[in-house]
Amino acid sequence: MEKNAEYFFNNGIEAWENNKFKDAEKYFKKTIGLNPNHLLAYNNLGILYIRYLNNTEKGIKYLKKANQIQEKQIKAEEQKQNYLSQKKIKLQSVNLKNIGHFEDIQIN
Numbered sequence: 001m002e003k004n005a006e007y008f009f010n011n012g013i014e015a016w017e018n019n020k021f022k023d024a025e026k027y028f029k030k031t032i033g034l035n036p037n038h039l040l041a042y043n044n045l046g047i048l049y050i051r052y053l054n055n056t057e058k059g060i061k062y063l064k065k066a067n068q069i070q071e072k073q074i075k076a077e078e079q080k081q082n083y084l085s086q087k088k089i090k091l092q093s094v095n096l097k098n099i100g101h102f103e104d105i106q107i108n
Helices: 005-017 021-034 039-051 056-098
Strands: none
Touching (some): 005 039, 021 039, 039 056
C-alpha cells in the first residue's frame, strides 16, 4: 500500500489523541514533506509546538505558514468562482442572442 500524505496526517492525529506528541510531530512533518501545502498539518504542528512541545517560536512559524496557505486557497477559490461567474454570464449572453432568430414555420 502506498503511503500518501493523508496516511501520515491521520497517524499524526491518532498519535496526538494518544498523547504521543513527538510521534505526532514526526507524522505531521512527513505529511508536509509529501504535500507542502497541507494546511491542517501546518496548523496542527503550530498548535502542537505551542501547547505541548514548549516551542512557541516554532509554533508561530507553522501557524503563519498555515495562514499563508489558507490565504492562497481562498484567493484561488475566489478566482475560480469569478471565472465561472464570467463564463456563466457569457453563456447567458450567447443564449439571449439566439432568441428571436427562429423563423416562423407553418404546419399544414
